[in-house]
Amino acid sequence: MRPEEAVALPLVFVLGAVVGSFANVCIHRLPRGESVVTPRSRCPRCGRAVAAWDNVPVLSWLLLRARCRACGAPISPRYVLVETAVGAIFFAAAYLHGLTPLALAGALLATAAVVLSATDLEARVLPDEVTLGVLALGLLLAAARDLPAARAAGLSAFRGHLFPALAGAAFGAALVWGVGAAYRLVRGAEGMGLGDVKMIAMIGAFVGPAGVLLTLFAASLAGTLAAGLPALLRAAAWRRAFSRARGSAPDALREAGLRGALLDEAARVAAAGPRWREVPGAPAEGAPLSAAGPVARPLAAFARLGRRRAALGKPTAFSRLALEDETGDFFRVLSARAEAVPGGLLVLIARVDVPFGVFLALASVVVWQWGGPVVDRISAGLPIPGRGLLP
Numbered sequence: 001m002r003p004e005e006a007v008a009l010p011l012v013f014v015l016g017a018v019v020g021s022f023a024n025v026c027i028h029r030l031p032r033g034e035s036v037v038t039p040r041s042r043c044p045r046c047g048r049a050v051a052a053w054d055n056v057p058v059l060s061w062l063l064l065r066a067r068c069r070a071c072g073a074p075i076s077p078r079y080v081l082v083e084t085a086v087g088a089i090f091f092a093a094a095y096l097h098g099l100t101p102l103a104l105a106g107a108l109l110a111t112a113a114v115v116l117s118a119t120d121l122e123a124r125v126l127p128d129e130v131t132l133g134v135l136a137l138g139l140l141l142a143a144a145r146d147l148p149a150a151r152a153a154g155l156s157a158f159r160g161h162l163f164p165a166l167a168g169a170a171f172g173a174a175l176v177w178g179v180g181a182a183y184r185l186v187r188g189a190e191g192m193g194l195g196d197v198k199m200i201a202m203i204g205a206f207v208g209p210a211g212v213l214l215t216l217f218a219a220s221l222a223g224t225l226a227a228g229l230p231a232l233l234r235a236a237a238w239r240r241a242f243s244r245a246r247g248s249a250p251d252a253l254r255e256a257g258l259r260g261a262l263l264d265e266a267a268r269v270a271a272a273g274p275r276w277r278e279v280p281g282a283p284a285e286g287a288p289l290s291a292a293g294p295v296a297r298p299l300a301a302f303a304r305l306g307r308r309r310a311a312l313g314k315p316t317a318f319s320r321l322a323l324e325d326e327t328g329d330f331f332r333v334l335s336a337r338a339e340a341v342p343g344g345l346l347v348l349i350a351r352v353d354v355p356f357g358v359f360l361a362l363a364s365v366v367v368w369q370w371g372g373p374v375v376d377r378i379s380a381g382l383p384i385p386g387r388g389l390l391p
């Protein structure tokens with residue numbers, strides 16, 4: 001690294017934090033179908049517009065001590081986490097690769113990965129504005145990297161970055177779309193959405209065809225491990241929770257408040273935990289099961305089934321309870337188990353949907369930064385298209 005680049009690093013972090021501030025706006029608004037340009041950011045509780053001096057990345061959050069200046073409503077730590085993360089991404093890209101187009105490509109891909117991970121976790125959405133927008137930026141950047149050589153070499157210069165980026169995008173999209181189509185044929189159910197197809201196309205524009213294969217391999221491996229391990233831990237935790245809840249009515253209430261809900265003899269909610277309360281329309285404490293709104297109905301139906309079976313002395317388990325509202329703001333796949341305990345029926349629930357976009361995002365950044373030498377090793381000296389896209 002040259003000395004002037006070292007001087008620029010703190011500025012690069014600040015630039016990244018500002019980009020992170022915009023990323024927060026995208027994470028909040030795009031899944032809701034709102035514009036990211038207007039209006040000004042507002043407090044979701046009191047509706048007051050956030051003044052410019054209260055909107056300085058990271059600093060304002062710390063100075064306001066994570067509260068709205070007008071009404072004192074807490075501001076989610078996600079805002080400062082995303083701003084800091086994107087600042088760190090820009091810093092790391094410039095530190096590792098200098099102030100180069102390569103560093104810009106890495107920072108862009110990693111920032112998109114942060115945004116898509118957050119929207120996938122919160123709303124199960126991968127917005128087109130991000131996937132297709134960053135795909136277009138990635139292709140432009142690849143073309144820009146070929147332009148100096150194109151003056152002398154003409155069109156063949158685009159074999160360096162642009163053509164491999166296009167090939168990576170097309171190859172990734174075709175592969176994931178094909179796998180999804182095959183899954184639908186075999187299982188008759190939706191495997192991967194179009195959002196995943198567009199996201200892998202975006203990734204392909206940054207890592208090329210070989211990088212796409214590495215990314216899908218790493219993401220699938222991580223996704224499988226990440227889904228399997230919690231399932232084992234959950235089974236053990238639930239066994240312990242039910243055995244504690246069988247002890248006494250207060251024990252049952254406490255377990256319900258931690259990880260589910262307790263329904264009394266009249267099918268009213270006696271206690272509810274966070275996973276239950278976050279479901280839109282889930283009956284609140286004191287309300288009957290019949291008060292469930294549309295999104296919460298599968299959960300209420302499960303509880304009713306659990307009550308009927310508990311009357312016969314049988315527990316009820318269900319591993320895939322899909323809850324979704326039509327706007328797409330809320331999506332959960334739950335695992336649930338119900339058993340009779342002192343005071344009523346204890347329903348334990350846990351979130352089991354694997355947000356594949358998060359694993360794709362993580363894998364793409366790892367492959368971009370460290371996949372180059374792996375591609376070299378596998379290719380055994382043969383020229384691999386798209387190797388030039390990676391550091």
Ligand SMILES: [Zn+2]
Pocket residue numbers: 043044045046047048068069070071072073
């Ligand atoms: Zn407020």
